[in-house]
Amino acid sequence: MTTPIISVEDLSKAYRLGIKDKTRDTLVGSLFAMAKSPFVNWKRLASLDTHSPANRQGEIVWALKDVSFEVQAGEVIGIIGRNGAGKSTLLKILSRITEPTSGEVKLRGRVSSLLEVGTGFHPELSGRDNIYMNGTILGMTKREIDGKFDEIVEFSGVEKFLDTPVKRHSSGMQVRLAFAVAAHLEPEILIVDEVLAVGDADFQKKCLGKMQGVARSGRTVLFVSHNMAAVQNLCGKAILLEQGSVIAFDSCSEVTNQYLGSTISAASRDMASCRLTGMQPVIESVELLSADGTPGATIACGSAATIVIKYKAPQPLPAARFGIRIENLLGENLIFLQSLMEHGVHIDMPAEGTVRCNIPELPLLPGTYFVWVGCASNETAIDAVDRVLEINIVGGDFYGSGRLPSTDNAKIVLRSRWDFPDTKA
Secondary structure, three states: OOOOOEEEEEEEEEEEOOOOOHHHHOHHHHHHHHHHHHHHHHHHHHHOOOOOHHHHOOOEEEEEEEEEEEEOOOOEEEEEOOOOOOHHHHHHHHOOOOOOOEEEEEEOOOEEEEOOOOOOOOOOOEHHHHHHHHHHHOOOOHHHHHHHHHHHHHHHOOHHHOOOEHHHOOHHHHHHHHHHHHHHOOOOEEEEOHHHHHOOHHHHHHHHHHHHHHHHOOOEEEEEOOOHHHHHHHOOEEEEEEOOEEEEEEEHHHHHHHHHHHHHHHOOOOHHHHEOOOOOOOEEEEEEEOOOOOEOOEEEOOOOEEEEEEEEOOOOEEEEEEEEEEEEOOOOEEEEEEHHHHHOOOEEEOOEEEEEEEEOOOOEOOEEEEEEEEEEEOOEEEEEEEEEEEEEEEOOOOOOOOOOOOOOOOOEOOOOOOOOOOOOO
16 A cells, blocks of 8 residues: 555644733733733643533634545645635645644645745745745755746746845736746645635636646645636545534545535525625516426426516616526536527516526536526616526436437537538438
């Protein structure tokens, strides 16, 4: 059995919430507090070594609790979970930025991490100096850094500002340079947090491509992101954290589906919870009808469907339009339908009524999807409700051949005609 490149065993991290000491409000109280502080601090430090229920409440918060897992060399692992689940704390411990309260971490290789904009950069030094400083910290020689220098600069796209102190760089420039340094100095382990969200779409695509290249070269990548599409595209396995504990560590698709399913089931489906901030409560209900007019949430691939929107406004809606967007579990927009596109003109609507969107063939592969609905009047958005309706698509004979493409190859189905003119009859 091969030795894992990362071993985490019973890892825990505790933080103490701020406590106001009212005895320091007076001079006598401050002097008294100074005298007893060594004993108080020793007692509080000793209490961090236990996981008693008393310590889990009040002033001590456990960001991580008994986390254990192993990562083999060359694996690309996604780390996912809700905000506050402990993802960033775990990466900081693995990057040796902070020490654990208890437990053990073994890293068998050089670690390069990018946890926030400017991580590991000295603000007073230029970009050029920071490249060499980071390489030296990773244990590289000047000759090794020289060999990678031009590639780092080209990837970052900040050559014009290379000799300017990084404190004068924009956040986007800093993250471009920081990622270029972290990814190109050939660490055995690359750790990347959600910081990529700072960059623009082109840069994010470029970074994902580079991380795929790092993974193909046999190096190990730990990637934290709320972008499930990026996680599934990059990672082979994923770790799901919840309240500081590992809930699942399995194939990426299994874990992301488990995470998205738990998020969805926890969310309320009532109209108020789905309504976007600042919108007026005009849309009263959204319903899915199958081809025979039966209400439900399950439709066969390629079958007809109707989405029925009931609305009630305080006054008529002149120059109105309604829109429907369908997205997948990962939040990727797949289909957008709008009344203006079909009719070419706006429609004057009464204050109260029903709108029906008839779809002759729903071209979605088997899976779970969500519907966003919005309405506008006189070019002004009035109401919008997100993920107000869940649609479950099951297998159907869309092509009449009994076959469907796999979800790895496509997200929707589309009719086409194939001719073979060189084939003899």
